[in-house]
Structures are given as C-alpha cells and as structure tokens.
Amino acid sequence: MRARHVVVAGGGIGGLTAAVALRRHGWRVTVCERAAALTGVGAGIVLAPNALRALASAGLDPGRWAGDVLPGQVGLRTPDGTWLRRSDDDELSTRYGLSARAVHRGFLIDTLAAALPAGVVHLGVSVTGVDDAGDAVAVRTSAGDLRADVVLAADGARSALRGRLFPRHPGLRHAGEAGWRAVLPGADPPVRQAVETWGRGERFGVVPLADGRVYLYATAVSGPGARPVDHHAELTRRFGAWHSPIPELLDRLDRLDPRDPDPAGVLHHDFHELAAPLPRLHAGRVALLGDAAHAMTPNLGQGGCQAVEDAVVAAHLLASADDVPTALAAYTKARHRRTTLIARRSRRVGELARLSHPLAAPLRNLAVRATPRALSLRALDTVFGWQPPSAPAPSPATPAPVDVEEQR
Template sequence: MRPCHAVVVGAGIGGLTAAVALHRRGWRVTVCERAPEPPTTGAGIGLAPNALRALDAIGLDAAHAVGSAVPATMGLRRWDGTWLVREATTDMAARYGMPPIAIARPAFTAALAAALPPAALRYGTAVTGVDDAEGRPVVRTAAGPDLPADLVVAADGIHSPLRRTFFPTHPGLHYIGETAWRCLVEAPELEVTATSETWGRGERVGITPLSDGRLYLYATAVVPAGTRWADPRAELRRRFGSWHDPIPALLERVGRLDAADVLHNDLHDLAAPLPALHHGRIAWLGDAAHAMAPNLGQGGCQAIEDAVVLAHLLPAADTPDTVADRIPTALAAYTAARRARTDAVRVRARRVGRLGAVRNPLAAAARDLAVRATPNRLARRGLDDLFTGFRLPGR
C-alpha cells in the first residue's frame, strides 16, 4: 500500500511545520518552494508559549534545536526610554509554564527542514496551480513534473496565489497604514537583556535578543503604501536616531550592513476572514489563510498552531485505503477548529496596531498614560487567551 502523499506549497515556518507534523504521522510529504535555496538572511521570530506547546505536541523542541534567548524583562517604552509596562520573564514563565523565546528565522527554518527526509524538500520549484476537480489533487509546477497528492497544504504566503484562485471573490489584503524595516544586528558589547517595543507618534521600534547573540531590530512608520527611500538605513537613522539608548547605537551598526540585509515591507493583513480554511482537498494555513499585522507577535505562532492541528486532525497514514476517504471530514474539522481563533487574533492585532500608530501628540500622550496606569495583572489577562489558547481538538 502506498503512503498518503501531502504536497506542501511553501517552505516557510508554517509549511515546514506542517510537513514535519505530517511526516511524523506517517505521511509522505513533498515541500515545493519557489526560492532557489533556503534563506540565509532575514528577521527574528518570537515563539510564544502557545507555539512552543504546539511544537512540543509533535515532538519538536525549538530551544534544543536552535538554542533560545530568554530576556530578563519584556515590556513597552516611550520614545524617551520611560517604561510604560514591564514584566520579568520569570513571572511570565510561572504563569504560562514556559517563557517565550526568540530565534533567527533562518535558523528555525533550517531546524524544521532537518527534521524532514532530504528528498522531501524541493527548492527552486514554483507551483503554478492545483487541479482539484477529480477528488485527488494534482499540483502543477513550472519545471514539472506534476505531483498527484492526497492533500495539498497551501502555505504560499501572504500573497497566496492559491488563495486568489480558489477564493476569487474574497477582498484580499488590506494595507494597515504602516511600513516596516527589519534586520539582524551584531552588538554583544551593548549587553541588551530586555525585549522591548518603543512607541512614538506613528512610529515604533522593537528590540529582541536572539539565541545566537544577535539582536532582532524592527521599526515601523505610518506612511502611504509604496513609499520607499533610496537608503533605508539612512531613513532609519533620521527617524529614530534621537530615541532612547540603545537605539542610536544599534542604528549606527545598521548603517554598516548591506542595504539588502535591511528588509523593508509594507504591512498588510487579510481584509476579511476566508469563508473556510479548506477547499476540496486543499488546506490553507499561516499568512495564506489569515495574514495578520505583526503587533502581537502571533503570525508565525498561529501558523505553527495551524500546522499541528491540521496534522492532528488528519488520520495517520498507515491505512491509506481508508485515509483518503476521511480527508474531507478532517479538513472540515480543521476549519471549525482554527477559523474563529485565527480571525480573533487577526482582528486584535489590527486594533493594537492602531494604538501604536497614533500620531496626534495629545492622543499619543493619553494613550501612554492609559497604558502606564493599567495594572500588570490586567495586562496579563490580555495575554492569557493567546498564550494558553492552543488546544488539540479532542484533548
């Protein structure tokens, strides 16, 4: 008997997690990625307790695989350095059973890829479409050959061509009004031990220590969509060079990077939820399914949850003659399990972003005062549903 075959479109965090989870359920997996090789540059990612629990459910210890950075404190600051809210990471670990960790995305995707058979990964393989009309999908690739599958996992990113094909009336993406810069910086002498986000007026800067000793630096600004600068490094220094330490010192190091090492993207989320997270024998996950603003740090975490829940609901592939018949029911259960949670996180991330994007001086001052006056215990409650909300259906 042949093992059931899943074709995963996209080798990002969600796609690779799905491939690992299905592989460990006995499925044969093929991951098609249009990029010619794995990424070597990029940004960092924070893995919150909900994502770490999901990874643990498939036997993958992210901290063991790539190391982890656990900051002493996490919090929110004003542009002048005043803390608006701050909490010791040990307190968060006590509340949620584990602390969040931060790692470089390339290292994490490499760890996920290492958990797959080498033949499962096909870089430089662009998917041009999926024929799902006959019950067993066929994945079309630019270079060939076509790939028959029992299941297709659409993890093809925020601009998902498969989403546009199978949900043609969906409104697509919504520009949230901000552009973002992201990069990784070497600055061990600065001894940064806190993960922080700093709010100004329509501008933000985030600093996260990573497991490899580098710092993940990101910044956002409210600008019209498509705004670009000849030198993004100079623009960062112009906008944020007078903000609190260690931001000026980090920006000085950003100036030494190649321009290509500073990622610059406008921020979008999905304008509305998809009517379902599946169609036929295709399942969408991550940004392809519910692109969200990065304001809660949950985009990658929700993609991981998606992947683990999807694999859990699909039958193990040791009896393929009956597995194929059970896939449609499993995908319907996947939509039921994930659609409401992911859309609630998407909406909440957009709302938080609106607070950070306030530009009016009086409104920004009132916002900062309100955040600072909010007791920590109330702020923690706002994280509870995010960090403890992961559940495997039936458990």
C-alpha cells in the first residue's frame, strides 16, 4: 500500500511536532522551511502540562530530555517584590499530574528535528501556493512542485497559506504592546524562581531554563513600529529599580559576550494577534496549525503549547482516516473552539496586565491578591488539564523521506 504523503509548510515547533507524529504512523513527510537553518534564538519556552502530554503522545518523552521541573515558587509579584499570587511545584504536580518544564526554544526545535531522519526537512524551501484538486494537492514550492495527500500549514503568524485560503480575513492586528526577550548564561548563585512582575503598563519575567541559563522577557505598552535606540538603556530605565534579581540580571545583560552560545542579545518585537478567529482551520486537504491558525498574544504562555496540541490532534485524526477532508473537518471541530477561547483569555490577561492608570493598577493588584488560590487554579484547569486523543498504535513501516526534486 502506498504511504500517504504530507507536506508541512514551516519547520517551527508545531510543524516539526506534526512531522514526527505523522511519520510515527507511517506517513511520508516533507517539511519545507523557508529559513536557511532551524532556529529558536533568543527565547525560552515553558512547556505546560498540556504540551508535555501532547509531546508524550507523539512518542517524544519530555521526561527524558526536558530537564527538571520549574524550581521553587512560581507566580506574580509587584515591582517592590510583594507577591500577588504564587504556587509551588507540588501543588501543580498534584493537580495536573505533571509540572511545567522550561527549555530554550532552540533546544526544543533541535530535539524535534533530531527525531526525524535526514531528508525530511528541506531548508531554504518555501511553500508558495497550493492547488487542491480534490483527490490530492499540488504544492508549489521554491524548489519545485510536490504532490501530497494533505498539507499542514505551520508557516507562522504571517502565514502566506492562510492568506491564500482565507483572502477576506483581516489578518493580524497590533495588540498594543511590544516585548523584549533575551537568554543569559547561568550564574552562581543560580536563579531558582520563575516569576512575572506586574507594574503599571509594564511587565518583567524571569524563567530559569533546564540547562541553567535564564530566560528574560519584558513588555510595555507601545504603538506599532516603535523602537528604542538602546534596548538595554530602555530596559534599565523602566525596570532597573524593581525588586531583585531584576537589576542584577539587567546588569549581566549589558555584559553579554558575543561569543556566548546564544549571541542574539536583546530581541525586540511588537505583539500581534489575529484580528478575528478564522471561520475554520482547514479548507479541503489543507489545514492550518499553530500561529498560522490562531496567532495569539503571549500572555498565557500558550502559543507554542497550542501548536503542539494542534500537531498531535491533526496527526491522530489523519493517522487512520480514509478520507482526508473529513479528518481535517474533525480537526477544525476539535481545535477551533479551544484555541479561540485560549486566545481570548490571553488577550484579557494582557488587557489586565497593561493597566497603567495610577488608580487602576493598584485595584487590579488588590483583586489578584484577593482571589482565592483554589479559584485561580481552577481557572487554569481547562488549559493545563487538556488530554491528548488516544492514539492508534504506530505503524511499523518507516517510509523513506521525499526528495523535493523528485516530484518536479
């Protein structure tokens, strides 16, 4: 029997997870990544319990490679160091059966890519269009045309394929904020708390990564296109008087060695999200996943986690499907409502966090502190408590990778 062929547009977290999951079920896979290298420079990612379950269901056991759980207290503080809300690992582990792990995005992408054989991922190859003929898809790429049974568009927030499938959709909108990201080498003493601090219209986050490095991020209310002349000076101006260890970390940030394994320094970017949910996440034999399907603000830390969920659900539904369009319709049904609600919740958290009025911000803090701990945890149940679908047994066949050139 001919192994069915999937073309994945995009070699990010969602695209690579889908590739691994579908190969496990006997599909031939071609991943087309327009960049010249697979990268995740300058940022960490927190793998929440829902993402860890999804990765495990795809045969990727995070317990073996994702390092230790996030250490110590995790929660929210004010600039003077007062705790607004916090929880510890035992509490989260008891509730969800798993505790979050934090890794560098580059490490996660490398781990996913290493689970694929040579010849599956094609770098420097972009998918420029698709022609769905009903019984197959002609995939237009910069290296030639391919023929596939299904296309998974994981080509990011500015997805070209989303624009082709839904040309009347308004696309992205600016979310009213901009952010900074950086990764610091480990230090002695090590950072042992994952904390986000809320000020007036500004936030600062510190996350210790599994490899000993420290992921920093910060946000501020900003219009589109605004760029500080000196990022370190701007961060110091905004956050240099906040509680420890923020000033110390900013001082280390100014002394980043360009020879460091992650030499990106400080990254700065505007926040964008889809202006409205898509009407569906598929069209015929083409499905969108990750940011291409539901670009959201980072306020819940669920962008990458939802991409992983998308990937394993799509793979599960395609694994034994006799009819691809029917399977992708089931994918929309399984994912559309959940991702729409999470994107909406993330937007609301952002609106709350960026309050800057001198009366509104203290009232917000008071409300957060007054919220019962059990209620705060229950609010996360629908996000962290997600369970992946029961997967069919993996196929014993291991199809050969597809040569992009062979189908020209």
